[in-house]
Amino acid sequence: MRPENYEAQRQPPSNEYELNFGPNHPGIEGNYALKVKLHGDVVIEAKADGGYLHRGFEKLMEQRLWIQNIALVPRICVPDPSPMELCYSMAVEQLCGLVVPKRAQWIRVLQLELSRIAAHLFTFGGHAATTGMYSTMYWGVTDRDLLLDLFEEFTGGRVYSIYNIPGGVRRELPPGFLLRVTETLDYIESRLPDYDNLFFKNQVFVKRAKGVGVMTREQALAWGVTGPNLRATGLAFDVRRDDPYQIYDQLEFDIPTEESGDAWARTLVRRHELMESIRILRQVVDALPDINGSIRSPIPNPLAWNVPAGETYTRVESSKGELCYYVVSDGGPKPYRVHVRGPSSMHAVQVLEKLSVGSRIEDIAQTMFSLDACPPEVDR
């Protein structure tokens, strides 16, 4: 800026002012902004300002073939892309009446749960960094990298796997892969006590997060909150158990809940979920060698694939919450309409706006990271 602009204007004294929080700000998750009105350092009003990451996904998907969209959908949520692929594939399968072979379903669950662990570790890292505990961030991101190595081995991509297609999965698991999954799980499980001591039981974190951004169960239900944020208010709702897809009804796992509904409870729910994911993965690793058969059912030539007309609605549980796709086909080679119901658009807009009010400005980052909102998914 020109030096002329540094000249401060004389203003009448007042305690209230407006602040642009983001988009280039370390306390905000990704490319997202809030306009906050402050009295001293207490937030009076917050207004979400998204759209920095808008790419027009729902329009783009109408212009591409059914199979091309598989490469497009994981880009909607960058830290946790696998549920996006799966949910879209499930929608196309329902429209076509495709039956997914048993082995493909187990491999899909393996991929989903690995992705969930990776996303949670990344969230812990980011959340710890906002409280100034950078060592947890270094640990979380580095441990997540081990999972990305697994992804690279069996899907070919570190972040975007593009592994699910309608009808099954694209490749067979490489030899010896399950052994390496077990090794990585053992390692991550052995690290969790260290995480507890460094982060989850750390008084620096507990005192910052307890009592921040409290919502009751009624509020959470009214605002459309799902996933770990809803379970932190004491309601044990999980799509994996209450509306099972793939082979989740054959697996044993618990739904961890917390009662207090604040930032601390939300983070703790994710930490328990990490353990549950490891438990699910161990069952999958034990069962997979005995399940033989093909990994995908045949689909017609994907370049001239006319999906029968109809509409469908599918939902899965991503690491952020309930993710749904509403897909309409008019019998053509491209979707007629795809609507994505992402969990973050509720968490980062209406919930964050309401929870920030009354808290102090440094707690906005706590609220946002504990809600685990994903800005690319908000804007789409």
Added chain:
Amino acid sequence: MSSINQIPVINTKRGNPLSKVFDELVRFCRSRSLFILHYCTGCGAIELPPAMTSRFDMERLGIQPMVSPRQADILLITGYVSIKTLKRVILTYEQMGSPKYVIGICSCTVNGGMYWQSYATAKKLDEYMPVDLYIAGCMPRPEAVIAGLQQLMDRIHSGEANSWEDYFRNYDYYLGNQQKLFGDNWQTPTDILTEAKHYNLMGEGTFGEHTRLLEQHQKPLEALDMRLGNNLKEPTE
């Protein structure tokens, strides 16, 4: 009120026999202490935490993230830029102190990538600001990011990474493309034309039809009024 004309310009080319050695030293030091402004414009931002943290460890090259544009040397554009983001990116770029370097990560900054059809994204980054280095891929691995940064360090050391001067020398071109997107009355808080005159960075493309349009629309900038007008109490002084 201070003005840009009061800032002294130090002319380094004075025929001093040691100036070559000194320039070499400056370039060496400059290439070994780079601060990245980590503005997460898109998906590529997710491969930067692995590159920064202990596994790949960017810091061993002397590269660190920095939160404020005025202290940063490198502007890292991590992925697609939507029109709304591009405005902020240009404001950020113009606020950074020279010499400054721009790296475009991901295919989307090169030619639009996955979103070549999208109505909401700007396709080619180098139409709006000079880019020193592209790291292609969707998304590039941390190794690729680090290799790209090393290449930039070499270019800075050998004195080739001078694209920031391009922005002053061809300002008309960049401004024209910006005006095409943001409208004719587009104006940033930074006065590039005065800076180019003052630091003698003018080239053939500095002035043109687009800068004439800017001068027509340019309004004197006012300091930001950070208060809300509606429910203010009267000053008690």
